[in-house]
Amino acid sequence: xxxxxxxxxxxxxxxVQAMMGVYALYWKLEESFDALEVELSHQECHMMVKLERPKxxxxxxxxxxxxxxxxxxxxxxxxxxxxxxxxxxxxxxRAWLLVLTDKGNEMRQVLMSEAGDLxxxxxxxxxxxxxxxxxxxxxxxxNIMKTGIPEGLKK
Amino acid sequence: xxxxxxxxxxxxxxxVQAMMGVYALYWKLEESFDALEVELSHQECHMMVKLERPKxxxxxxxxxxxxxxxxxxxxxxxxxxxxxxxxxxxxxxRAWLLVLTDKGNEMRQVLMSEAGDLxxxxxxxxxxxxxxxxxxxxxxxxNIMKTGIPEGLKK
DNA sequence: GCATATACTTCGAAATATGAACTATTCAAG
DNA sequence: CTTGAATAGTTCATATTTCGAAGTATATGC
Numbered sequence: 001x002x003x004x005x006x007x008x009x010x011x012x013x014x015x016v017q018a019m020m021g022v023y024a025l026y027w028k029l030e031e032s033f034d035a036l037e038v039e040l041s042h043q044e045c046h047m048m049v050k051l052e053r054p055k056x057x058x059x060x061x062x063x064x065x066x067x068x069x070x071x072x073x074x075x076x077x078x079x080x081x082x083x084x085x086x087x088x089x090x091x092x093x094r095a096w097l098l099v100l101t102d103k104g105n106e107m108r109q110v111l112m113s114e115a116g117d118l119x120x121x122x123x124x125x126x127x128x129x130x131x132x133x134x135x136x137x138x139x140x141x142x143n144i145m146k147t148g149i150p151e152g153l154k155k
Numbered sequence: 156x157x158x159x160x161x162x163x164x165x166x167x168x169x170x171v172q173a174m175m176g177v178y179a180l181y182w183k184l185e186e187s188f189d190a191l192e193v194e195l196s197h198q199e200c201h202m203m204v205k206l207e208r209p210k211x212x213x214x215x216x217x218x219x220x221x222x223x224x225x226x227x228x229x230x231x232x233x234x235x236x237x238x239x240x241x242x243x244x245x246x247x248x249r250a251w252l253l254v255l256t257d258k259g260n261e262m263r264q265v266l267m268s269e270a271g272d273l274x275x276x277x278x279x280x281x282x283x284x285x286x287x288x289x290x291x292x293x294x295x296x297x298n299i300m301k302t303g304i305p306e307g308l309k310k
Numbered sequence: 311g312c313a314t315a316t317a318c319t320t321c322g323a324a325a326t327a328t329g330a331a332c333t334a335t336t337c338a339a340g
Numbered sequence: 341c342t343t344g345a346a347t348a349g350t351t352c353a354t355a356t357t358t359c360g361a362a363g364t365a366t367a368t369g370c
Contacts, residue, residue: 005218006297008207014282014289015274016204016267019184021292022200026181027220028299029174041356046178049171052163058317063160065182067359072319094317094366112171119170123300127169129291133170136280136288137176142161143279144183200328213348225327227350249335249348316367326357336347 032118036113039081043074047098048083048108051116054097056089063145083107123143180277187273193266195238197231201262203238204270209252211244218300236258236264 033045040048043064050063055084061071078084083104089095100108110135125133164172188200195203198219205218216226224285230253233239240261255263280288 006293009293009296012267013271014285015271017289018278018285018292019270019274020204021289021294021296022177022180022184024220024296024299025177025292029177031220041357053162056317061318065179069360070358073358075320076323082216089317092317092367096318097205100160112167115174116168116170117253119174121302122299123173123295124302125291125295129294130169130173132287133291133295134172134176136284136291137173137180137204138161138164139176140181140278140288141164141176141179144179144277145161147276147279155326158369170311211348216349221351222328224351228327231350241338244348247336251349312370314367314369317365318363319365320363321352321361322359324345324357324359328353328355330352331348332351334350337345337369339343340341 028122029115029118032122036114038107038114040107040111041074041077043070044078047071047074047078048100048104048111051084051098051100051104051108054087054096054099056095058095060098075093079102183277184270184273187277191269193262193269195262195266196229196232198225199233200266202226202229202233203255203259203266205255206239206253206255206259206263209254211250211252213250215253262307 009020012020030042038045040132043066046064047060050060055063057068057071057075061068064071074084075084075096078098079086082101084098084100086096087099089097120130122131123130157246164175167175173248185197188197193200197219201219202215205215210218212223212226212230219226230239230241233253234241237256239253239255241251242254244252275285278285278288
């Protein structure tokens, strides 16, 4: 039943191989996050991870490649649960900064270490491979953040 | 506005760096697929890509890390659109094989080449980096397929 | 000031995913 | 055989998630 199509995969272009790996990993990680005893939705987890320091909601929307109204409802949930507060951005009083509370920072630490475990288990890579994969992933992410955002937000 | 936190990212563990890259890439690819002039949903695209050769629906569910009922509705849509047909598996007449039609195979070719382009543009990697990334992604995927499926399907 | 752009919110609709109960078929045991 | 348990897939109603258009408040340019 464990259906093995690794031979088929090898015949595809490297780009498609890469995509299929990324999709498998993404799905697996999402599923593992679900299984966590944490009461946060995926989107809420992602936002927590992004909030190493206070960020504007618009920045988060761009960063998470989603729409402002989604950020609003995610932030609402996290605020209600006591993980973050909204503070007006002194540089532009239209904007809010989302700031983690102490409780939020604790939860963030838990999430980060769980995330590391999940990746290790899901990927099965050793330390060296993980480092190399991380290097490329970082490069990809930088490219996306640099080039991708304008298309991402409908004007 | 193009918010740069690449310096912050570097301070995280490689595992988390890798995850954030994977998430960014996944989201970007999903968004790009949306922008395609193709009238297929994400799930439908994924199923098309998986159907290089006929597969049982249960195999697809395991492979796509999802639930049987989702496969049913995705297959319904693709069948209705003329991209695939259901054929009883002669080896087990409870099971269906999903088989791409000619139209389905054409569409699959289009999707695969589009997918390659999307990855190339989104990632910004050169050929060598792409090959390395693909190698690791394949390894990860094999690990997930090997270890991940049992947990993935509720018994 | 006035017009226009931007940051976020509201809220209702649309898309998606899920799980429990069901049908049909297989398999194993007697 | 035939009976009972397991398996493959389906149905459908529900829950979750996402989105987008219209609205409020603030900022910016002329």
